[in-house]
Amino acid sequence: MEIAIKTNVLATNDQLAAQNKDIFHRAGITALNIMGSPGAGKTTLLERTLERLKGQLRVGVIEGDIYTAKDAERIEAHGVPVYQINTGGACHLDAQMVQKALPHFNLAQLDLMVIENVGNLVCPVEFSLGEEYKVVVLSIIEGDDKPLKYPLIFKESTAAVLNKMDLLDFCDVNLVNLKRDILSINPEIKIFEVSSRQQTGLEQWVEWLHTIGKKSG
């Protein structure tokens, strides 16, 4: 006997994500889900960003990490509220983990919630967290073949931050092809070319955060 089920496998996660989205919306918070490979520079970008947003946007940070609190400790040093989620082996954050993190914040006091996902270019993008925008951080030294190898993360992201631009001359990466492929997957994506280490190109990125952070605030 065949039994039709026809159910979205991610239905439960999507339902919890919708609840999170509602919580963010009612608190007037814009939530970002920052994704990228391990070592792409997500945390360093976030640190340089927090320095620039200080006194202008009130930011909270949820750090996703498999086991450690190393990233959360770096963020905490910038004096912003931060909560560490340890996934205990899981390669991505899901909506339930984020929902459990939210009571640890005074949401009324925040404009922007930055959720730094587990370092991974594949899995996190499948799991909505209730964020308004997904952002992919790709360090250029990862190679210009990455967009076509991992198209979904570029398709679903509103912005792509190309980090470690200071290393462009030291690697065989064709920046023109890299950007062309990103735009062919997602013509509407915003691309920011930055070096978090050299602190270049961060102005446009921070300006964009101001635009989206104020929209609902």
Next chain:
Amino acid sequence: MHEMSLMASIFDILTRHLEDYPGVTVKKVTLRIGSLTNAVPEALEFCFSAFAQGTVVEGAQLEIIQVPIKIKCRECQQESEPVEFHFRCPGCGSLAVDVTQGRELALESMEVE
């Protein structure tokens, strides 16, 4: 390896449905997986066997129907399948296209005896 999480959700849904059919064993489970998702069929099969062990699903066949990506042009309404993830209308060249198919991660059906 988020296929483990996906399979956990699949077995939650299966278990809920199986409550209505006490005493049956599952012969086949059918999934619809879009080509734009990051779910790898081989990984899904591996996770399926792991979750099925010791349950009424053990030994069941896992059928995966791959759903190709389709896009629809917002300008000329033409539907097409993108080549190598180039999301551009082959008819009018417009970049204003919507993905209409290829993001499926669905538990379609099960066959029980």
